[in-house]
Amino acid sequence: MKLIIAIVHDEDAQGVVEKLTENGYGVTKLASTGGFLRAGNTTIFVGVEKEKVDKVIDIIKDMCKSRKEIATAPTPIMGNAGLLATYPVEVKVGGATIFVIDVDRFEKA
Amino acid sequence: MKLIIAIVHDEDAQGVVEKLTENGYGVTKLASTGGFLRAGNTTIFVGVEKEKVDKVIDIIKDMCKSRKEIATAPTPIMGNAGLLATYPVEVKVGGATIFVIDVDRFEKA
């Protein structure tokens, strides 16, 4: 038995939890912030047989992959104090940090 | 040293934390949701010497055991749209998912 601890962005949390649940994996979701992936993270715990670790990691990576999106950001116009123009900017979203931990003993009540 | 990670129902969380504390175990409680036991879960961390793992697991199982309770549920009456009758229904409450993790090193500041 392995415990997979994944830290994912809030924006991807719902999707990855749903996908894992659909595939029959039990998922526990904890609110977390900061650090590995800045503010707005969710930590998820998934307990699985070791043969299924690869599948779970594939799902997490697939649902949370680091990607670039175009957003528009207001930018001050040089020499025109107080005037803002919006320009498209590339922002990085997604990403996950995944730890696989060995479980000594697993019990259900 | 072992770290016991238990995911219990909110309804049982207070009881199990009190019982463990009364018995001298240090418990940390994290809010969690979904997955292993649906919404409304609490994740607890208990750090113990390995000789005490069985005792902690016994307490958790005892306080959180999966059990049936009778609840009354409003049920629509067939053929009488809008009319509800209440029937006793069996609901499953409790349950816990417990992971025991080996601790490499334990420190207190």
Next chain:
Amino acid sequence: MKLIIAIVHDEDAQGVVEKLTENGYGVTKLASTGGFLRAGNTTIFVGVEKEKVDKVIDIIKDMCKSRKEIATAPTPIMGNAGLLATYPVEVKVGGATIFVIDVDRFEKA
């Protein structure tokens, strides 16, 4: 790779997270309560190469060390019901409980 799980007092959480971040360590912060250090705890996860475990533990111990502070507590004056005097009292603040866990596998998406 090791996963360091530290339970620190809320009053020290911000400081230790900032110090670890400044030193280049990725930190995830979870809200927690009770147990190891009473109410008002924060659980932090830090994933590091095993050569850096000592450094991270040093930072946590340094930022969260158990210490005594002087606070003033209102105390009822004997024989004068309803009258309170304030006396300086020593209170213990800080402290941390640290678990180092071996990581089987570490992945980033």
